[in-house]
Amino acid sequence: MEFMTGVKPEEALEIRDLLAEDMAGKTVKVNGTVHAVNDMGAVAFVILRKREGLLQCVYQEKDTDFDLKLLKEGAALKLEGTLEKDERAPHGIEIRIQHVEILSQPSEAMPLPISKWKMNTSLDAKLNYRSISLRNIRERAKFKIQEGIVRGFRDFLYSQEFTEIHTPKVGAKSAEGGANLFRLEYFHHPAVLQQSPQLYKQMMVGVFERVFETGPVFRAEKHNTKRHLNEYTSLDFEMGYIHGFEDIMAMETGFLQYMLELLKREYADALKILNVTLPDASKIPAVRFDEAKRLVSEKYDRKIRNPFDLEPEEEALIGRYFQEEYNADFVFVTHYPSKKRPFYAMDDPEDNRYTLSFDLLYHGLEITTGGQRIHDYQMLRDKIAAKGMTEEGLEQYLSTFKHGMPPHGGLGIGLERLTMKLIGEDNIRETTLFPRDLSRLEP
Amino acid sequence: MEFMTGVKPEEALEIRDLLAEDMAGKTVKVNGTVHAVNDMGAVAFVILRKREGLLQCVYQEKDTDFDLKLLKEGAALKLEGTLEKDERAPHGIEIRIQHVEILSQPSEAMPLPISKWKMNTSLDAKLNYRSISLRNIRERAKFKIQEGIVRGFRDFLYSQEFTEIHTPKVGAKSAEGGANLFRLEYFHHPAVLQQSPQLYKQMMVGVFERVFETGPVFRAEKHNTKRHLNEYTSLDFEMGYIHGFEDIMAMETGFLQYMLELLKREYADALKILNVTLPDASKIPAVRFDEAKRLVSEKYDRKIRNPFDLEPEEEALIGRYFQEEYNADFVFVTHYPSKKRPFYAMDDPEDNRYTLSFDLLYHGLEITTGGQRIHDYQMLRDKIAAKGMTEEGLEQYLSTFKHGMPPHGGLGIGLERLTMKLIGEDNIRETTLFPRDLSRLEP
Numbered sequence: 093m094e095f096m097t098g099v100k101p102e103e104a105l106e107i108r109d110l111l112a113e114d115m116a117g118k119t120v121k122v123n124g125t126v127h128a129v130n131d132m133g134a135v136a137f138v139i140l141r142k143r144e145g146l147l148q149c150v151y152q153e154k155d156t157d158f159d160l161k162l163l164k165e166g167a168a169l170k171l172e173g174t175l176e177k178d179e180r181a182p183h184g185i186e187i188r189i190q191h192v193e194i195l196s197q198p199s200e201a202m203p204l205p206i207s208k209w210k211m212n213t214s215l216d217a218k219l220n221y222r223s224i225s226l227r228n229i230r231e232r233a234k235f236k237i238q239e240g241i242v243r244g245f246r247d248f249l250y251s252q253e254f255t256e257i258h259t260p261k262v263g264a265k266s267a268e269g270g271a272n273l274f275r276l277e278y279f280h281h282p283a284v285l286q287q288s289p290q291l292y293k294q295m296m297v298g299v300f301e302r303v304f305e306t307g308p309v310f311r312a313e314k315h316n317t318k319r320h321l322n323e324y325t326s327l328d329f330e331m332g333y334i335h336g337f338e339d340i341m342a343m344e345t346g347f348l349q350y351m352l353e354l355l356k357r358e359y360a361d362a363l364k365i366l367n368v369t370l371p372d373a374s375k376i377p378a379v380r381f382d383e384a385k386r387l388v389s390e391k392y393d394r395k396i397r398n399p400f401d402l403e404p405e406e407e408a409l410i411g412r413y414f415q416e417e418y419n420a421d422f423v424f425v426t427h428y429p430s431k432k433r434p435f436y437a438m439d440d441p442e443d444n445r446y447t448l449s450f451d452l453l454y455h456g457l458e459i460t461t462g463g464q465r466i467h468d469y470q471m472l473r474d475k476i477a478a479k480g481m482t483e484e485g486l487e488q489y490l491s492t493f494k495h496g497m498p499p500h501g502g503l504g505i506g507l508e509r510l511t512m513k514l515i516g517e518d519n520i521r522e523t524t525l526f527p528r529d530l531s532r533l534e535p
Numbered sequence: 536m537e538f539m540t541g542v543k544p545e546e547a548l549e550i551r552d553l554l555a556e557d558m559a560g561k562t563v564k565v566n567g568t569v570h571a572v573n574d575m576g577a578v579a580f581v582i583l584r585k586r587e588g589l590l591q592c593v594y595q596e597k598d599t600d601f602d603l604k605l606l607k608e609g610a611a612l613k614l615e616g617t618l619e620k621d622e623r624a625p626h627g628i629e630i631r632i633q634h635v636e637i638l639s640q641p642s643e644a645m646p647l648p649i650s651k652w653k654m655n656t657s658l659d660a661k662l663n664y665r666s667i668s669l670r671n672i673r674e675r676a677k678f679k680i681q682e683g684i685v686r687g688f689r690d691f692l693y694s695q696e697f698t699e700i701h702t703p704k705v706g707a708k709s710a711e712g713g714a715n716l717f718r719l720e721y722f723h724h725p726a727v728l729q730q731s732p733q734l735y736k737q738m739m740v741g742v743f744e745r746v747f748e749t750g751p752v753f754r755a756e757k758h759n760t761k762r763h764l765n766e767y768t769s770l771d772f773e774m775g776y777i778h779g780f781e782d783i784m785a786m787e788t789g790f791l792q793y794m795l796e797l798l799k800r801e802y803a804d805a806l807k808i809l810n811v812t813l814p815d816a817s818k819i820p821a822v823r824f825d826e827a828k829r830l831v832s833e834k835y836d837r838k839i840r841n842p843f844d845l846e847p848e849e850e851a852l853i854g855r856y857f858q859e860e861y862n863a864d865f866v867f868v869t870h871y872p873s874k875k876r877p878f879y880a881m882d883d884p885e886d887n888r889y890t891l892s893f894d895l896l897y898h899g900l901e902i903t904t905g906g907q908r909i910h911d912y913q914m915l916r917d918k919i920a921a922k923g924m925t926e927e928g929l930e931q932y933l934s935t936f937k938h939g940m941p942p943h944g945g946l947g948i949g950l951e952r953l954t955m956k957l958i959g960e961d962n963i964r965e966t967t968l969f970p971r972d973l974s975r976l977e978p
Contacts, residue, residue, distance in 0.1 A: 096781070096819045096867060099695065099789040104776065106696070123776045125741070125939060143696055143744035166939025168776070168910075195776070198939035199912045223738035223935040232742050239699045246689075252542065253549070253586055256682045258768045258950070260969045261704065261751050262717070262728075264976045274705070276719035276728075278765075278976055279755075285705070285719075292969065295666035295978070298568070299675050301586035307750060308704050312722075322721075325701045333547065333566045333611070333638070338539070346542040376539045424539060467611075469642045488978030492666040496568060496609025496641035507701070526703045526735065533707045533721055535738070535931030 104170060107144040110185055115175050122147060122187060123170040123195070125227075126163050128207035136160055138189065139207070140169070145361060146229065148181040149173065150188050158192050165207065166198035204228075215521060222526060222535050229365060234523055236362040237355065238511045242306055244351030245327045245505075251350075252343065254329060255300035259292035261285055261308060265485035268434045272313045285310035288504060293330040294436065294465060295492045297500045304329035306507075316530045318519040319457060321508060323528040330465075330502030337438075337448045337464040340501045341378060341424050344452060344460060348373035348422070366515050371421035371454070377414055378424040381446070384410045400429040400445075411456020426450040428463075435479045436472070438464040438501075448501075454513045462503025469493040547613060550587040553628055558618050565590065565630060566613040566638070568670075569606050571650035579603055581632065582650070583612065588804060589672065591624040592616065593631050601635050608650065609641035647671075658964060665969060665978050672808060677966050679805040680798065681954045685749055687794030688770045688948075694793075695786065697772060698743040702735035704751060708928035710734050711877045715756045728753035731947060733879065736773040737908060738935045740943045747772035749950075759973045761962040762900060764951060766971040773908075773945030780881075780891045780907040783944045784821060784867050787895060787903060791816035791865070809958050814864030814897070820857055821867040824889070827853045843872040843888075854899020869893040871906075878922045879915070881907040881944075891944075897956045905946025912936040 104123045109115075124140030124147060136151040149171065151160055163169070173187040203221055204213050206228040211218070218225040226232050246256065266273055266287045274285040289305050296303045309326045334340065352370050355363060363370070379387070382399065388409040389396050397403075402410075402425075414420040427446040430439055437447040449463025466472045472493050476483060483490060511523035521527040526535060547566045552558075567583030567590060579594040592614065594603055606612070616630040646664055647656050649671040654661070661668040669675050689699065705726050709716055710733035717728040732748050739746045752769045777783065795813050798806060806813070822830070825842065831852040832839050840846075845853075845868075857863040870889040873882055880890040892906025909915045915936055919926060926933060954966040964970040969978060 093861065094821045096784045096788040096821055097817065098792055099785050123941070125941065143698070164939075168939060168941035170776075195942055196910055196940060199937045202938055203934075221931075221934065223741055223931065224938055226739070226742040235700070235743075236698060238701075242699060242701075243689075243693070246686075250686070255586070255679060256685060257678070257968060258681075258751070260766050260971050262753065262766055262971055262976070274719055274721065276717055278717065278971075279757075279973055281976055283976055296669070296968070298666055299669040300678075308701070310705065314722075323703050323705055333613075341539045342542050345539040349541055374540065378537045378539055418536065467639055485977075488664075488666065491646075491664065494642045495645055495667055496607075496611060497639060498566070498568065498611035499638055525700060525739070528703050528705055528721075530722055533705070533724055533726055534928075 107142055107147060107183060110147070110175060111183060115185075116177050118175050119172065119190070120175050120187065121170065121172050122149075123168070126165050126167045126169060127227075128165065129160070129163055131160065138163055140171075141227065141229075146182045148178070148186040150186055152188070156189055156191070162194060163192070164198055165202050168195040169193065170195060206231075215519060219521060219527065219532065226525070233362040233365040234511065234515055234517075235525060237359055237366070237368070237515060238507065238523060240355045240359040240362075241351055241510055241514070242325075242327065242507060244354040245306065245347055246304070247354070248347045248350040249302075249304045249329060252302065252346070254302040254304045254331070255296075257289075257293065257296050257300070257303045257305050258307070259286070259289045259296075259305060261310070272311050274310050274312045287311055288326060289328050290434075290436065290504075291486075291489045293328055293502060294497075294500065295489060297330050297332045298492055298495075298497050301333065301498070302329070302331040314530060318521075319509060319512075321520055321524060321527055321529060324509075324524070325507040327505040327507055327510075328502065330500060332498040332500040334464065334499055334501050337426070337450060337462070337501050338378075340462045340464070340503055341376075341426075341450055341452075344462070344503060344505075345373060345376050348376075368515050371514070372419075373422060375420075376422045376424055376452075377418050377420050378426055378450070379410075379414075380427045381425055381429065382427070384413075384423075384425050388413050400431055407453055407458060408456035411453050415455070421455060423453050424450045425453060433463070435475050435481060436465045438466050439475075452505075454510070457509065457513055459510045459513060460503050460505045462501065464499070464501035467493065467497040467499050550585055550590060550626060553590070553618060554626060558628075559620050561618050562615065562633070563618050563630065564613065564615050565592075566611070569608050569610045569612060570670075571608065572603070572606055574603065581606055583614075584670065584672075589625045591621070591629040593629055595631070599632055599634070605637060606635070607641055608645050611638040612636065613638060649674075658962060662964060662970065662975065669968070676805040676808040677954065677958055677960075678968060680802055680809070680811070680958060681950065681966060683798045683802040683805075684794055684953055684957070685768075685770065685950060687797040688749065688790055689747070690797070691790045691793040692745075692747045692772060695745065695789070697745040697747045697774070698739075700732075700736065700739050700743070700746045700748050701750070702729070702732045702739075702748060704729050704753070710879075715754050717753050717755045730754055731769060732771050733877075733947075734929075734932045736771055736945060737879065737940075737943065738932060740773050740775045741935055741938075741940050744776065744941070745772070745774040757973060761964075762952060762955075764963055764967060764970055764972060767952075767967070768950040770948040770950055770953075771945065773943060775941040775943040777907065777942055777944050780869070780893060780905070780944050781821075783905050783907070783946055784819075784869075784893055784895075787905070787946060787948075788816060788819050791819075811958050814957070815862075816865060818863075819865045819867055819895075820861050820863050821869055821893070822853075822857075823870045824868055824872065825870070827856075827866075827868050831856050843874055850896055850901060851899035854896050858898070864898060866896050867893045868896060876906070878918050878924060879908045881909050882918075895948075897953070900952065900956060902953045902956060903946050903948045905944065907942070907944035910936065910940040910942050
């Protein structure tokens with residue numbers, strides 16, 4: 093009988109192994125994909141793409157037993173050679189090739205110039221050949237940073253005693269209802285895709301007190317902008333026993349600080365590849381919605397058209413104002429109008445035209461919506477009635493409150509938007525592996 | 536201007552704070568939900584439910600300024616009192632109540648006996664009152680263990696240099712096609728919910744070499760069994776430059792070992808609450824499909840009805856065989872018949888009626904399907920044709936291979952099933968927060 097006992101040491105080395113002190117002059121085996129071949133005549137540089145980065149290999153006919161022509165861009169190789177230090181090479185090392193084993197060959201030449209530092213390819217072409225365009229070093233680095241953001245979110249919340257949950261994406265009813273729902277048939281019953289895990293995470297506050305989820309949400313919005321997707325990854329948390337919605341903003345600030353440190357520590361390569369300057373989250377200003385409108389109206393000489401709405405241009409100006417006046421990358425805008433918030437938002441007892449809620453703007457773009465929720469059963473029913481909604485389909489949600497719930501609140505962060513702002517892209521499709529928008533359902 | 540600077544120290548203490556050495560005799564503030572009140576006449580025990588566990592508080596009329604009747608089951612409280620050590624109490628501490636602030640009161644009595652150690656409530660009742668039933672200590676502990684499994688999966692794979700990805704759940708086509716797809720309309724285009732991230736994760740092997748995803752998958756199967764859900768959480772990984780599918784089994788074994796250690800270290804409370812004996816993953820036997828069938832047929836005197844299929848009863852017997860003969864909790868069954876595997880599975884070059892693939896059985900139930908995939912473009916096209924399929928809708932997937940892919944493979948693990956087996960439940964709905972099955976779309 094054969095037994096599996098765990099991961100075994102691998103003969104082929106990774107870049108981190110090659111960088112060990114005493115490797116110079118040693119014969120090593122490595123594998124990787126041919127990223128580029130620069131044939132200089134007497135010598136050729138074969139650049140291998142590996143999961144950690146690029147590795148320079150040197151081909152000289154006299155040292156080897158195969159033809160350079162076999163090394164096509166996209167070929168998967170295993171090769172053996174001598175490691176030499178060379179300051180000019182990536183990571184300061186190169187491999188002088190002796191033997192090559194070709195694991196697989198491409199059938200056609202690459203449709204995009206993925207080995208270039210910047211591809212200068214249209215977004216459409218990049219999305220049409222998604223599994224190819226992402227092989228570019230800069231393209232893939234974006235998603236390493238995206239990984240760091242999600243990982244930071246989870247690790248920070250674990251440290252704050254949140255419990256991770258998995259809530260269903262198909263349901264009979266969704267959090268906010270309305271027109272922007274994708275509908276489907278579920279074994280002869282009408283069903284929808286969830287716009288948000290909102291109702292579920294609130295229900296779970298009564299169980300775990302603090303919960304989070306990182307998962308897909310679906311919005312059938314007919315927007316076609318640079319900042320909207322119809323499916324995106326939402327980073328959600330919800331926490332009980334809060335003193336006010338400020339506790340939610342404090343927790344988000346803590347997450348941002350933790351995540352930025354994690355990126356610095358563990359994702360330095362990707363940050364360097366993309367030349368990212370990380371924002372400062374040590375101190376984030378918080379300003380009331382009405383006050384923010386007044387400030388930008390005065391400073392930028394702009395009329396307030398609707399005191400209960402914030403236009404994208406106004407968001408951008410608020411971002412600009414706080415960058416200019418406070419050198420701030422982020423700003424919390426608080427006390428959004430009740431009309432603009434869903435039924436579960438807690439109204440401000442001092443002025444019920446506003447809510448105890450906030451958005452977080454990052455360089456003038458909303459990346460988070462959050463706030464305190466109603467926890468009193470009767471208040472919740474009254475609010476549902478006042479919004480002209482029915483309780484139908486909300487019975488389970490409401491029963492949670494009927495049987496007692498602590499004061500609580502939470503937020504949702506759009507992962508792709510946060511990634512976009514962090515690396516300075518201006519189209520959310522650049523930071524989405526396989527975007528779903530009005531016209532794109534493939535690949 | 537007000538500024539947010541991160542998480543502030545909280546006045547109300549958590550159980551871990553209360554357990555510090557020098558706390559006895561001190562006045563402390565805590566918050567929590569009334570889990571149970573045991574009125575003994577002269578004294579009453581008020582059990583608070585907190586996120587880390589239960590906390591015993593003692594009410595004596597002479598010490599306090601409020602009426603015990605106010606402390607209803609489900610009320611959210613903040614209270615102040617003196618901490619005393621008491622070996623009989625949970626965690627060995629109790630709080631002598633002085634003042635109480637009621638943060639919220641329930642409107643109705645609890646519909647289920649959630650404060651009992653075992654509720655003895657039907658599964659249906661538990662699912663109908665999901666946000667209530669999970670407040671039971673044993674019910675919620677199941678999901679702490681589930682968290683540990685996912686967390687272990689991710690942390691182990693990060694350590695093995697996998698990149699986390701987020702692939703779309705709505706698409707034009709899914710991995711395996713067929714009848715078990717949920718269909719929807721996506722802005723006037725036909726669309727489906729993904730049965731698996733299979734095609735996407737393979738496409739991303741060409742980019743990141745090693746990738747994983749933890750997310751929902753959707754199967755419109757008309758099964759109504761104890762082990763099937765129509766939406767579940769899939770733990771998926773895919774890795775390049777493998778020597779064979781044994782590398783995938785080795786990686787999974789490594790994950791199981793890591794995850795079991797994490798559970799022991801960080802989830803000891805939940806394991807104890809559920810009285811879980813963790814399985815042994817130090818050494819997992821691997822047996823061929825045909826050999827496994829022969830072994831159980833001989834030992835249990837059972838006819839082999841179909842040599843190319845494995846019935847659930849046979850799976851259970853294979854589990855039993857390896858438990859009896861090798862004291863093994865897990866067993867890898869390898870070389871599944873080609874007919875039973877999807878088009879992307881790599882056939883065994885030595886006998887193409889079988890594939891280079893495996894299932895992992897845990898006490899006789901399949902919890903993982905994995906294997907090596909075809910990486911050669913022409914071989915893949917030939918296999919698609921041989922299966923009688925069309926390439927329509929697979930263009931993007933196929934172009935990945937056209938431009939070069941390393942040998943690779945991967946697996947998918949059903950999170951709820953693994954949780955179910957780990958804690959010894961026999962219905963997958965017990966380890967799903969909000970199950971989706973043929974008859975259940977709510978809550």
